[in-house]
Amino acid sequence: MDTPAAGGIVQAKGVTKRFGAHAAVDAVDFTLHENEVAGIIGSNGAGKTTFFNLITGYHRPDEGAILHKGVDITRMTPQQRVARGIMRTFQLTSTFDNLSVTDNLVLAFFRAYRESSLLDLLLNTCKRYRGEPRIDAALETFDLQEVRGRQARNLSLGEKRRLEIAMAVLVEPEVLLLDEPLAGLAESEIRGVLEVLEKHVGRRTILIVEHKISHVREFLQRLTVMHEGRIIASGSYEECLRHPEVRRSYWQIDIAAEDGHAA
Ligand SMILES: Nc1ncnc2c1ncn2[C@@H]1O[C@H](COP(=O)(O)OP(=O)(O)O)[C@@H](O)[C@H]1O
Ligand SMILES: [Mg+2]
Structure with missing residues (x-):
């Protein structure tokens, strides 16, 4: 029996994933609340995709646990998690090219x-x-x-990305996880993808990982910043920007560059 989602719909508790001696995800606590649209940003190599893989079951954590509605799903396969309503898209498109x-x-x-x-x-x-x-x-x-x-x-990359998100949404997941859905897209295609995503805001839980924040800034209700495997800030866009550790990391440069002013 599932218990009420007092701790959020998906919860990561102290998860660590090591590749050799390197902790790609390092003791991360993270809660995704029902029907929110949350974002994780961070530079390349920050551990975003690895964290995604921990939530969706493509990696097992070395330490810590993943909970869905209070149920420990740490040892469940990706398919078992999909059956529970957790669905993802991949950073690289994963359509069948010949179909x-x-x-x-x-x-x-x-x-x-x-x-x-x-x-x-x-x-x-x-x-x-x-x-x-x-x-x-x-x-x-x-x-x-x-x-x-x-x-x-x-298909164009934009059409392909829309197809990929459609493939995930078709399953009517409660939780939709999108790994860099805007990567490699032209400006016009980004708008198309965001428009289809907007139709699902408030109707399901969405977590988006993005390298660049500018395009999803309006869209996200809560932002989390990852750096070197750890979460260094979480809150509104402005709160995250003001956070001293975010300012110290070179992320600030990316964000400032996107905003069009110097760091
Ligand atoms: N399968 C893997 N084997 C070894 N190292 C990996 C593997 N996947 C990721 N890493 C390493 O873990 C770190 C985090 O990578 P990743 O989660 O892909 O970051 P991001 O998605 O934020 O760019 C990087 O240093 C990367 O090289
Ligand atoms: Mg990635």
Whole structure:
């Protein structure tokens, strides 16, 4: 039985992940509250993706625990966590390049819910479910109708990113984790991705990892700054900027550069 989420919907308690002697994530405490839109920023190598992998089950922590609604999920597989409603996208896009947009959505939908093999899905399920109302709705929400029949390999990066987020959202996760959803996108494509994400604000819990903060600044309700495997600040954008440790780290330079004034 799940207990009420008194400590937040997802909680990391003192998690550490080492690669050799190097602690990529170092004794991190972090709470994600229900239906909030939170962001983690930090320079390359700060440990953001590793922390994501700990939440989603792609890494096991060396120390500490991950809780979902008060239940210890530290030893659960990624699939078990998806079944509990925790869904992620990857820093690098993870679509099937040879399949159409629609078939990528069908696969995402059924892989999350069914135990059937990928081959079975490819041979049988795709055809049958191309007209599924929920697939149609996803194509519309994520502005993919015009490219629905196109192979994923022939999409622009922005279209591909929208497809990838659509694949995650289609599963109707309670918690949506996005690892650098805006990486490599042109300005016009960033707007498109943010517009589709905005439709989900307040309806599910969203955690976004970004290297650069400027584009998601308006969008985030709470910001957490990671540096060298640790959380050095958490709060509003302004609180984080004022934080002495954030100012000391070279992050300040990135933020100042984005804001268009000197550090
Ligand atoms: N699988 C791995 N094996 C060894 N070192 C890794 C691995 N993944 C990440 N690291 C190291 O851990 C640190 C944090 O990396 P990462 O979590 O990818 O940071 P970020 O996503 O903030 O850029 C880096 O020093 C990186 O080189
Ligand atoms: Mg990363």
